[in-house]
Amino acid sequence: MKSGTSAALSPPADATPPVRHPEAPAPGEPLGAHYGQCFGCGGDQPHGLHLQARAGEGVSVTAEFTVRPAHQGAPGLAHGGVLASALDETLGSLNWLLRTIAVTGRLETDFVRPVPVGATLYLSAEVTAVAGRKIYCTATGRTGGPDGPVAVRADALFIEVKVEHFTENGRPEEIRAALDDPDQVRRARAFEVNP
Numbered sequence: 001m002k003s004g005t006s007a008a009l010s011p012p013a014d015a016t017p018p019v020r021h022p023e024a025p026a027p028g029e030p031l032g033a034h035y036g037q038c039f040g041c042g043g044d045q046p047h048g049l050h051l052q053a054r055a056g057e058g059v060s061v062t063a064e065f066t067v068r069p070a071h072q073g074a075p076g077l078a079h080g081g082v083l084a085s086a087l088d089e090t091l092g093s094l095n096w097l098l099r100t101i102a103v104t105g106r107l108e109t110d111f112v113r114p115v116p117v118g119a120t121l122y123l124s125a126e127v128t129a130v131a132g133r134k135i136y137c138t139a140t141g142r143t144g145g146p147d148g149p150v151a152v153r154a155d156a157l158f159i160e161v162k163v164e165h166f167t168e169n170g171r172p173e174e175i176r177a178a179l180d181d182p183d184q185v186r187r188a189r190a191f192e193v194n195p
């Protein structure tokens, strides 16, 4: 059953199709982590999701996340909030293909099937429309393979922000460390900024 999506996630009549940035990674190319300490994709978070996303055609991505014991809610099953995080991270990575800095404003999730520890969630996401600062997108997570049954899905609204959203609101220690990173691409991607 597909639940109804709230009106806030329906693009307005004047919304336009998303435009892939000319320098977006080619389809099939891994996106890598946007920030080592990111709970969703960072390699430096021992209990993080270590989600690996790849660019798709248009403004779409695919990603995988394997549920580990640290991600449980009920015994042997993934926690719903962790699954929502995997959807959120996959959707967030779409902004790198637009080269727009944006944050999740709203995320509506359907949990369709339980996801056991050890299972890999095969995620795919795409931007469906853009209207001003609003980026409308959708994602699914399947088990058993990229064409397996849908276990989770989400519709979301990301809102474009300025880099100050992070520099003015983040904890100074981490902001300083990210800005001091000598790797220009990693520094830009920590804030999803166009380098």
Ligand SMILES: CCCCCCCCCC(=O)SCCNC(=O)CCNC(=O)[C@H](O)C(C)(C)COP(=O)(O)OP(=O)(O)OC[C@H]1O[C@@H](n2cnc3c(N)ncnc32)[C@H](O)[C@@H]1OP(=O)(O)O
Binding pocket: 008, 034, 040, 088, 089, 090, 091, 092, 093, 102, 103, 104, 105, 106, 132, 133, 134, 157, 159, 161, 166, 190, 191, 192
């Ligand atoms: C570092 C890069 C990370 C990228 C990858 C990471 C992947 C993971 C992504 C995340 O988890 S991001 C972290 C979770 N999100 C946040 O922490 C965001 C917290 N919220 C905010 O900072 C502000 O609420 C927000 C920037 C989203 C909006 O505030 P603003 O003051 O900039 O905008 P405003 O409230 O004027 O809203 C702009 C438009 O969006 C609409 N809007 C904002 N929030 C909404 C909402 N929640 N639901 C529906 N519509 C919303 C709002 O109605 C309005 O529509 P109109 O232009 O038509 O009037």
